[in-house]
Amino acid sequence: MLNVHLILFLAFGAVCVAGAVNLLAQTHPINSALSLIAVMAALAGEYLLLGAEFVAAVQVIVYAGAIMVLFVFVIMLLNAGVEEHTQGSRVAILFGVPGMLLGSILVAWVVLQHSGTESVAAGALKGDPVTIGQLLFHQFLLPFEITSVLILIAIMGAVVLASKPPTSPAPAPARKVD
């Protein structure tokens, strides 16, 4: 049974990477946004296979179902057109590619150091509301509350940026009378 999980895990990972590559390759913003939704959904599949059912469901509800809807909403509202692709910067090629290689090596090294750790299987963790509530409001209370304050600040910042400065009421446009 474990092999089925491994195959599914790799398949979802492949969908994830393919979606991310497609996100960069597409020229139209709405296609890029839809690729990002595919990435989110595939990530939810990965979480599910790691036994985190609640996180998988929240991933779909919040990221794929709410945040990405707002992305699509904004693209539709602005009626954004096709993007132009540039040649790319030389700095990105000079530093980005070695940096990415270095990062991958680092991650691989860390994973190999901890290869003795047991992997979790689907259904291994309890995902009922009681356990989730205990974790969020006992063990992880401080990070949870700090995150909520952070989000509140972000909302207030958006409101401040979006609200127009108070100005004197514009003079009524002169009406033509024939």
Add this chain to the structure above:
Amino acid sequence: MKDAFASLADWFFAEPIRIYLLASVIKSAVVLGVLLTAVAYTVWLERKVVGHMQNRWGPTRVGPFGLLQPAADGIKFLFKEDLTPPHVYKPLFLAAPLIAVIFALTSIAVIPFGNSFTIRGYSIPLQITDVNTGLLLILGVTSIGVYGVALAGWSSNNKYSLLGGLRASAQMVSYEISLGLSLVGVLIKSGSFSLRDIVNSQAGHFWGFIPHWNIFTGQFVGFFCYLMAAYAETNRIPFDLPEAETELVAGYHTEYSAMKFAMFFMAEYANMITVACLATLMFFGGWNGPLFGPRILQIILPVFWFAAKVSGFLFLYIWVRGTLPRFRYDQLMAFGWKFLLPLALVNLIATAIAIAW
């Protein structure tokens, strides 16, 4: 190698697996058939009931009481010309109705509609699949369904369609929060995301006759919030702004014809049925009801109670449609954010305090 195949075959053809596969296939086929029939006949019921409310007859010509009207409509949709306007963005124009209808039909898979029964020692639950995060799965699947409407509006490349799609996405994201919060009160009481557990937690009676349904045990405000948000989520009157005929021609499905047009309607009615099922499961005790008679009746009666409650909700939907006018768009947003969301939050806090007491 031969042994491996033999053991695989043994595993595959072992009796529990065989019974499980057979039961799953039969259940899926029956549930899908019932759902599609229910979708078709909800349309008939709506036309009939709204007709009578407006002092008309509704469909009468095709079959007795117009009962064959859905079949006639289906045949008509299949044989009409399927127009694709030249200015649309084709890939998404074709994908949008599929997205809408697939996600609308998927969520029925986790809805339990009766007790389990036993055949030859194997217990078979009356539900396609019982996952322990069933409620979250339904919320997730319905939240993906909005892409069908939004993308249909955008890809049609038509200002009325675009406005319909924009309205739909803004409205659904706004009301999804109230919808989720209104259900948390029930979750606090039952302590499980599994719909079967939630229904089982509502079994029993007060003083022998008032059932232990969540609506009678303090979740009335939660039910009210759920009902309002559910009307908005399914784009029904009084919140049918995305397809407001008087303002937007037909909204997001203006450019669609034939079966693609019908798919949007199937999605809308399937969503109505899902929402009615969820209301029954969360607030009205699911399949709980008076049980009597022989063993076969003990299996059929819960399904009957469940179907009766769901039909009641569908009738309520149609009744509201025949009664109320449409909201204005700013009223819709103000109602969702300034009234429904605070009310759902107050209900959540009050429930939490009452449980902790």
